[in-house]
Amino acid sequence: MASAVIERSTVEQIVRQVAVEYLRKNQNRNAPVLTVQTSSRHMHVCREDMDILFGPGSELTFDRPLFQEGNFAAKETVTIVGPRNRLISNLRILGPMRKRSQVELAFTDAIMLGINDIPIRLSGDIAGTPGAIIIGPKGVVELKQGVIRAAIHVHMNPGEAAYFGVSRGDRMKLRIGGEAGLTFNNVHVRIDPSSRLNVHMDTDEANACGLHLIKDIELFK
Amino acid sequence: MASAVIERSTVEQIVRQVAVEYLRKNQNRNAPVLTVQTSSRHMHVCREDMDILFGPGSELTFDRPLFQEGNFAAKETVTIVGPRNRLISNLRILGPMRKRSQVELAFTDAIMLGINDIPIRLSGDIAGTPGAIIIGPKGVVELKQGVIRAAIHVHMNPGEAAYFGVSRGDRMKLRIGGEAGLTFNNVHVRIDPSSRLNVHMDTDEANACGLHLIKDIELFK
Secondary structure, rough: OOOOOHHHHHHHHHHHHHHHHHHHHOOHHHHHOOOEEEOOOOOOOOOOHHHHHHHOOOOOOOOOOOOOOEEEEEEEEEEEEEOOOOEEEEEEEEEEOEEEOEEEEOOHHHHOOOOOEEEEEEEEOOOOOOOEEOOOOOOOEEEOOHHHHHHHOOEEEEHHHHHHOOOOOOOOEEEEEEOOOOEEEEEEEEEEEOOOOOOEEEEHHHHHOOHEEEEEOOOOO | OOOOOOOHHHHHHHHHHHHHHHHHHHHHHOOOEEEEEEOOOOEEEEEHHHHHOOOOOOOEEEEEEEEOOOOOEEEEEEEEEEOOOOOEEEEEEEEOOOOOEEOOHHHHHHHOHHHHHHOOOOOOOOOOOOOOEEOOOOOOEEEEEOOEEEEEEEEEEEHHHHHOOOOOEEEEEEEEOOOOOOEEEEEEEEEEOOOEEEEEHHHHHHHHHHHHHHHOOEEOO
C-alpha cells in the first residue's frame, strides 16, 4: 500500500480527535446537560402479544412522552404473575411496540414476584432470562423469557460520546453526591444519533441514593 | 516542659503505629473478616414509651440475636402512622431498650408513609427529625421526632480501626462488585471495644446492588 494513501479509518480517527479536542476546550459552553431519570417497572410488547393481550390489531394509546424522542408511556397496563403465583398489577406498557416483549423490573419488584435471582441485562438482551404470565384485558400471554432487571445505562449521541471519549459498550461511572452518596461503577454506554444524554436507573437504585433530592451528579469515564 | 518527658498522647500514638504496622504486615493472617448486613426498617424504644405501648413495666421478648453482641430482634412489633395517615404494620422492635425512641426506615418505607425528605442520620442523632404516631397493643405514642434513614455505617473495634487506619467519625468507601456494582462513598465509622467488624446498610441500598448475590466486597479508606 502506498504510504501517501490515508485510509478511511485513519481519517475518521483524526476527525474524531479534533472534535473531541474542540469539545474539551469549549467545555463550559458545550458541556452536554446531564439528566438522570428513574425507570419504574414496565413492559415492552411485541405486535403478536399486543394482539392477544388487547385484541387483534389493537394499538398502544399515547399517555405521556418519555425523554428519548419517540418513546412514550402508554395508557395500557397489564398484570404480571410470577413463579410463586404472586402478582403485580398496573404494570405500565411503554411504546412504541418492539420486536420482542420484555419486562423490566427493579430488584424489589422481582423479589415480590418470587424471582430471587433476576438477571441484570441491557434492554433487548433477553436470551435465557426468566419468563412470566402476562394478563391483559383480552387475553393471557405466557412469556417464555424476557423478565430482566435493566442494567443502569446512559443514552447519548455520537457527539456526546466524543465529548466523554467513550464508545458503544464502554462502561462509565456515575457519582451521586449527598449524604447517601454513591458511585455506580457499571453504567453502560448506549449510543444512537437520535439519543439525548440521559442516564436511566431503576427505582431501587434511585431510592438507594435518594436521587430526587440530589443536585450533585457527575458522569465520567 | 522538659524534653525528656514523653506525653501520654505521644506514647499512645507510638503504640498505635506499631500495632498498625504489625497488623498490616500480617494482613493475610490477621485481616478482619468483613460482613455486610441489611437492616430492615425497625424501631428502638425507650422505657417510657415501652410502658405506654406494651404496658407498665413490660419487657422486650428475645426473638433472635443480631450480629453485634447484646443486640437482638424482639418479638414485639408496632404500627407506625405517617403524616398522611398511611401506615406500616409489623414494625419490628430491636433490643435492648434505649434512652430515646427512634425509628429507622429505608427511603422506600419513608415515601410509603408520606415522609418525602427523611433525613439521613447516624443512630441517636435525631434532633429536628420528623415524628410519627406509634401504635402498640396497649397504647399510642406520638413521637415528636426520631424518624430517620440510618446512614450506612461500619461497626468496628479499635484494633480493626487501627488495621484500616481510621478514627471515629471518619468515612470509608464500600465497593460492591457484580453487574449492579457500586461504591458507597460515605460509610460512617463507628468504633466500640465490644463491636465486631460489620457494615450495616438499609434495604434500599441492599436492593440497589443485589447484595445477597455478591461475594466481591471491599471496604477501604
